[in-house]
Every structure is written in C-alpha cells, then in structure tokens.
Amino acid sequence: MFNLAPMFDMAPSALALIFIAFCLGGLVKGVSGMGLPTVAMGLLATVFPPAQAASLLFVPTVLTNAWQLATGPSPFAALKRFWPMVTANAVMAVACAGLLASAYAHYATVLLGVVLLVYAVFGLSGRRLPAPAHGGERWMSPAVGLATGALTGGTGVSVMPAAPYLQSLGLDKEALVQAMGLSFTVSTLGLGLGLWLAGGFAAQSLTGSALALIPAAIGMAAGQALRRRVSQTTFKKVFFVGLLALGAHLALGG
Template identity: 50%
Template sequence: MSSLIDHLHLVAATFLLAGLVKGVTGLGLPTVAIGLLSLVMPPDQAAALVVVPSLLTNVWQMAAGPALGPLVRRLWPMLAGVCAGTWAGSGTLTGSGAGTASAGLGIALVVYAAFGLLAIRPRRVPAGAEWWLGPLAGAATGLVTAATGVFVIPAVPYLQALGLEKEDLVQALGLSFTVSTLALAGSLAGAGALDPRGAGYSLLALAPAVLGVFAGQWVRRAVSALVFRRCFFAGLLMLGAHLAVKGLA
C-alpha cells in the first residue's frame, strides 16, 4: 500500500469526485475511482480501495428503492452469473496481468463512455429471453469485473433494456453493483490483494465518497443532468483511452 500512502490527497479527492458522480447519476463510483487511481497504483490495489465505499453506497441505493423483493426474484439469474464470471476470472487483476488489466480497464471505460455520449439505447429484452440472456450478461459482467474492477459493462445496458421504471432501475443498479462488489471482494481476497489492512484503508475512503454523494445530490438539483452526463462521459472517454494506451505500451 505504499502507493496509497504516497498519494493520500489524490485518493481523497478521487473518492470525493467519484461520490459526486454517483450522487448525480446513480452510478460511476468504482468506474471513476478505479480509473483515476490506476494512474498512480496497480489496478488491483485501486479495486481493493473501492470495496467498502462501493459496497455501502450501493447497499444504500439498493435499500432505498420500492421493490427489492420482486427485483431479486427477477434478476437472480443475472446476479448468479455475475458471481460465477467474477470467480472464474479471479486473479486476472493481480500479478503479471497488471498491464493487461490496465488496458482492459481502459477499453471498458471507452466502451462505456461511447454508449453514454452516443445516447445508445439498447433494444428491449423480450420477457421470454431473460432466463437465458440474464445469466450471459451477468457472466460477461463478472469476467469484466475480475479483469478490471469495473462492473458496468454489460450489466448497465442489460438492465436498461428490461424496461424498468426509473426508481426500479436505480434500485436494480444498486442491487447489481452490490453483488458485483461482494464478488470482487471475494476474488481480491482469494488472490491476496485484499487483506485486513487494505480493508481498513478502504473504510477510510468511505468518508470522502459519502460526502461526494451528498454533494452530487445537490448538484443534480442545481445543474442540468444532460450537461453533467456529457462532461462525465467525455472525461471518462479520455481517461479510458489513456489507460488503454498505457496498458498496451
């Protein structure tokens, strides 16, 4: 954790910004935090720092919605796929795969940013296809999570394609991210990248993250959500491109 100690101010600022993004958009905390922290430390160490803030803020988001029980019953095949995919890819972030993980993270961010900037709306998933498409989307998300620490692709487009009401979608995102965070934590712990000391550092990162979430909720009421999202995705695109080139160099 020497990189963390050397960059405490950057870590605090990163989680403040990541929390702000989540407060405005309902997602993006791990994406922003891991993307920025990977500029100064290995991706597995950045992912370990994200565990506690991501878990608690997403549990909060999941619990605040109106229909947790029905969503769990509907989405459990996808969630099981997330766990299976994450554990199947366990260890990708650590050791000799660090450079590949950095490139993978960059590519994942570029894809995610492109979806956001182009306002691509995925086609509606037919109800009869959820039983097989959900586990596939979950497993793919798990593999991306294991390789990059980021769990938005393809989980977010899949959930958006289910035709959920706004509040249900926000709660479904919180549910998906909670399960993904737990699966990632288990994967990191199994690979030795998340130990009690690292968990303690992650707990300290919770304070600026929560402060950022509250600030983001204020910004959401004061600033056009469309303008904010465009700026967010443009910044994410540049960050992802930089990480991809750095990882492949």
C-alpha cells in the same frame, strides 16, 4: 485488521489522489445514482496496481450500493427477478478476479481503459440496447451476468454490460436504480472474494477502503445538491467526455 500505518506510509500525492478519486466518484453517484467505482477505479489505476485500487473501492462500493438496493421499492422483488443475472455475475467475478492480482495485471489496466472507452462512446451516442424479445430475459440475464462478472473480475468495474442491459428493460427510475444497486453490490462482493482467494486483498486495504467512505460521502452530498442545479443531459456529456479521456489514457499508457 484496521491498521492505519499503511496509510501514513503513503506519499501525500497518493493520499491526495485517493481523496480526489472518491470525491469525484461520489459526486457522479450523487448526481446519477451510479459511477462511483467507474470513476474512482479509473483514476486510482493511473497510480496504484489494479488489485490495490480494487481493494480500496471495496467498502465504499458495497455500502453505497447496498444502501441503494435496500432503500428501493422492493429489494426482494428485484432479487427474485434478477437472481440468474447476479448469480452468474458473482461466479464470474470470483473466477476472474485473479487477473488483477497476477503478473498480467498490466493487461487489466489496459482492459479497464478499453471498457471505459466503450462505455463512454456508448453513453455519448445516446442509444440504448434493444429490449429483449418476449421471453428473452430468461437467457439474456444470465449471459449479461457472465459478461459483467468477467469484466468486473478483470477490471474492477462492474458497469458493463449490466447497466445498459438494465436500462433496456423499461424499468421505472426507482426500480432501475435498485436493480443496478443489486448488480453492483453482488459484483463487488464477488470481486472482493476473488481477490482474497487469489491473495490480492490484504487486510490492511480495509483501513484505506473504510476511510475512503469519507470523501465518497462528501462527493455524494455535493452530487445530490448539484443534481438540482444541472441538467442530466449536460452532466452526462461532461461525465462521458471525461471518461473517454481517462479510458484513452489507461488503454494507451497502461
């Protein structure tokens, strides 16, 4: 299963892009607790087909988010509260992942660019979604899960609208990071299963995905160090401006 030959067959420029993409994705995650798949998928999609880019993300995304979930205050409490959201998320991610491996993958790249643009504009606005009305979480969570799963399956990125929705719930910092870890883990597992069922997840991809843990870990370590030196406000502005440019490039040139 772990065959190194496909990696050696890649052009040096492609290998360099993989290294840079996961270093930058890890850096963002180290600073903010999220953003590895968003950044890495956006960069990888400029060169690789969407299904291959999503496959390369699988191991680093699952392991880092599972760790984020497991080290939070109460994984079982998070699962008990958000199981309707993550169940709907997983089902839709599996159902929609075929787009990345289909003849319409070109549109997946454009859709990814649009999602990144919307996320960047929303982030730069400084606004938050309004909290659900009393009792509204019971129907909002599954709806958000369905939308997140559909976008995960169609773009390979699981941040929208799950992250803004979770931020609207007034969770404390640790519980929020844990809830996002749960949502992103389930999204990625659903995406991986959906790609495999659609024939878009080659076993050889696991080699590159496992090796991508190295630059992702380097980036996360750097991000954790940077977090102590740069304000969250400054970092978020730079992050979202970069995401805006990347999203525009993919949406217009995809």
